[in-house]
Structure formats: structure tokens, C-alpha cells
Amino acid sequence: MLTLYFAPGSSSFAVHIALHEIGLPFEARPMSFRQNDMRSPDFLAINPAGKVPTLLVDGRALTEVAAILFYLARRYPAAGLLPPDDIEAEAQALSWMSFIASTLHPARKRGLDHVHQVYGIADRRLGFGWAIGRYSIADIHLFRLYWRLSNSLQLAPETFPNLDAHYARMMARPAVQRTIEVESAVGYELPA
Numbered sequence: 001m002l003t004l005y006f007a008p009g010s011s012s013f014a015v016h017i018a019l020h021e022i023g024l025p026f027e028a029r030p031m032s033f034r035q036n037d038m039r040s041p042d043f044l045a046i047n048p049a050g051k052v053p054t055l056l057v058d059g060r061a062l063t064e065v066a067a068i069l070f071y072l073a074r075r076y077p078a079a080g081l082l083p084p085d086d087i088e089a090e091a092q093a094l095s096w097m098s099f100i101a102s103t104l105h106p107a108r109k110r111g112l113d114h115v116h117q118v119y120g121i122a123d124r125r126l127g128f129g130w131a132i133g134r135y136s137i138a139d140i141h142l143f144r145l146y147w148r149l150s151n152s153l154q155l156a157p158e159t160f161p162n163l164d165a166h167y168a169r170m171m172a173r174p175a176v177q178r179t180i181e182v183e184s185a186v187g188y189e190l191p192a
Contacts, residue, residue, distance in 0.1 A: 002026040003056035005043065007033055008183035011105075012053035014144040015068045016183065018137060020175035022072060022079040030186045065144075066097040069137040081137045089132050096131045096138035104145050116159075119149070123160040130166075143170040 004019060004026055006012035010033075019026050031037040031052055038050040046061050047054040055062045055071075062068050070093075073081035083089040104122060107115045122142070131138035146163050147170075149155070157164045170176050 001056075001058060003029060005029045005031055005046070005052050005054040005056075006183075007031045007038075007052045008186045009148065009188045010052055011065050011144065013147070013179065013183065014065050014140045015053040015055060015072070016179045017140050017144070017173075017175050018069055018072045018079075018081060020178045021081060021140070021173075022076045024076065028182065065141060066094070066101055069097065069141060070094070073137045080135070081140075083132075083134065083136075089136070092132040093136050093138040097141050099125075100138075100141050100145060104142075108149075112153075115149070115153075119146075119160055119163065122146075123162045126162045126166060128162050128165055139166065139170065143167065143176070 002019070002024065004012065004015060006016050006028065008030065016028075031043070037043060038052065043054075044050055046056070047063055049063065051063065053063070053065060053068055055068045057071075062071055069081070073079070073093075077084050082093060099122070103118050107118045126142070130136065131142055142163075143166065146160075146167055150164070150167060155164075
């Protein structure tokens with residue numbers, strides 16, 4: 001049994017998309033920043049870091065976006081979220097996810113000039129296509145951050161044309177549409 005603890009629009013958005021891509025039933029447990037749910041004793045007993053996403057796999061906690069995405073892709077290979085038996089493709093996906101977590105995710109804390117610099121790198125690296133040449137967990141992870149950035153900054157399409165085209169391809173995916181529908185119904189209340 002899979003249980004996802006998520007806060008709409010936060011980093012857990014990527015895991016939520018992946019679960020819809022896989023198509024297995026899972027229990028969704030929405031968390032509220034406003035109500036300080038991630039600091040409740042019950043949740044801290046599950047994840048002492050008090051962060052989402054947290055995925056319970058048969059009662060065992062798995063944390064951090066990249067790790068959860070990798071687990072889901074490897075555990076459910078029929079979903080096609082990683083090419084089977086291709087260690088180079090796996091390494092490329094992990095390279096993208098490391099770059100996303102270490103460089104893109106914290107970029108806004110360093111100012112808009114830095115955002116434009118590092119997202120420019122991502123745009124050039126991506127080119128016009130999928131992150132590793134075919135749809136994968138790297139695309140889901142990348143989309144989550146660009147979705148939030150582009151919606152909050154209202155970027156012109158020519159700013160990052162490859163990321164913008166990627167965004168459009170991702171928005172056409174039923175799993176993305178379903179995740180947005182579910183999370184919109186819960187309501188967005190992102191942390192500051």
C-alpha cells in the first residue's frame with residue numbers, strides 16, 4: 001500500500017504526478033502549511049524532517065523527491081518512467097535530478113539574475129525534447145519547478161523557449177492534468 005503525504009504545489013507535486021503516471025491506487029494525505037501539519041507529532045513520527053513529499057511504502061517512509069521518483073520508476077517499470085536496463089539513461093536522469101535539486105530549486109533565494117542564469121543553463125541543456133531523450137522522472141521533476149517558476153513570475157515564452165515547450169508537453173499529459181485537478185481542489189497554500 002502506498003500513502004502520499006503532500007502539500008499542493010510544493011515539491012510533492014512531482015511525486016503526485018508520478019503516482020498518477022503509474023496508475024496504481026494510493027492514499028493521498030494532503031498537508032497544510034497554514035495549519036502547520038508537517039510539525040504535528042504524528043507526522044514527525046513518520047518523517048522527523050517534517051517535509052513533504054513523504055511516501056509510505058507498506059508503512060515505511062521514503063523521503064526526498066529524487067529518491068521517491070527513482071523508487072517509483074524502478075519499482076513500477078511498466079509505467080516507462082525510466083528506460084529498462086539502461087544504466088546510462090538512469091545516470092542521466094539522476095544527473096538532471098541532482099541539478100534540479102541543487103541548482104534550480106534554491107535559485108530564487110539568490111535573486112532573479114541567478115534564476116535567469118541557471119534556468120538558461122537548463123533551457124540549453126534540455127533542448128527541444130525530453131530531458132534524457134524520452135519521457136522520464138527527470139521531466140516530472142523539472143516540470144514541477146518550472147511550473148511554479150513560470151506561474152509565479154509570468155515569464156514571456158521567449159525567455160526559456162525549450163522549457164516553455166517542455167511545459168506545454170507536460171501540461172498535455174493526463175497524469176499532470178489529474179494531479180492539478182486534485183491539488184487545486186485541496187487548495188494551494190505554499191510556504192513563504
